Amino acid sequence: MVRTSVEIRYIEDNSKRHTSFTKRRQGLIKKTKDFAVKFNADAATIVFSKAGNVFALGHPSVDSVVSRYLAEPSSESELAASSGGGVEPAAALTEEEAGKRISAALEVGSWDSAVEGLGLLEIEELMAEIMKIRRVVAARAAEVEARGNDWKS
Amino acid sequence: MVRTSVEIRYIEDNSKRHTSFTKRRQGLIKKTKDFAVKFNADAATIVFSKAGNVFALGHPSVDSVVSRYLAEPSSESELAASSGGGVEPAAALTEEEAGKRISAALEVGSWDSAVEGLGLLEIEELMAEIMKIRRVVAARAAEVEARGNDWKS
DNA sequence: AGGCCTATATATAAGGT
């Protein structure tokens, strides 16, 4: 890379930093978009300004990409039960129970009802269940997509 | 050499697409990194290859950015299909329809039924819907955690 | 602020090895 002037380091001047921030943010988002289109691949970019505003773009959607990322085995942010010191998963929620709650919430139209009154362990179970659904959906998506694509594996 | 206007559209040739994919992926990741450093801002980019491999970079970490994103009240950026194909969001799946499918699948005990017969766009809608549920659950978890807990010691 | 301009810096499509 050509070295000189514009080094990649924190910009002190507030005004310049902000202007540059906006430009680069747009460029980054655009690149991500082009990338997704060009390869018809799942991709997402999320950016937060110091003010706390979030700028994000994803294909097919930020949520779908994020959810797919979270479902990755290597992902460490999974709110899985592997945490607590030596606390055992206890009984938590059964798969069936989790299903009923989700189902009920869907009928009422309020997801909040699904988690109402639940403890952390139970919530984790519920999340695991949700992730399970997501995986099946993802698998189906890959299946459908396979009908017209690529150089995979 | 480089023919004019490199249109942003899906590359058919497998070999060329793969090569280009790698280059642009690296470029995108690099841009994200530079961005984060230059503005000391939270940012992340996640990319999936057709083979299913995930490439991601985030500052301070992908997980932290993703978590922060999920904590947002209601952020959802979409990649308007306009750029490349002019593909319209079409009918996709309505939120209600997605709910019914999930609900039905739960009753039958088979998630596969939830995605059966769906096209890619519809499946993505379903994914987004599932993500919504997850968001609520995550919010609930944060709430509970705030009361003083130890699930993530 | 938010555009527009222009000189550089960077990224990258082809082609070669």
Add this chain to the structure above:
DNA sequence: TACCTTATATATAGGCC
């Protein structure tokens, strides 16, 4: 296949509105 090279396309810092 993956790594070079090189010509060209894009991005963007800094001005100037």
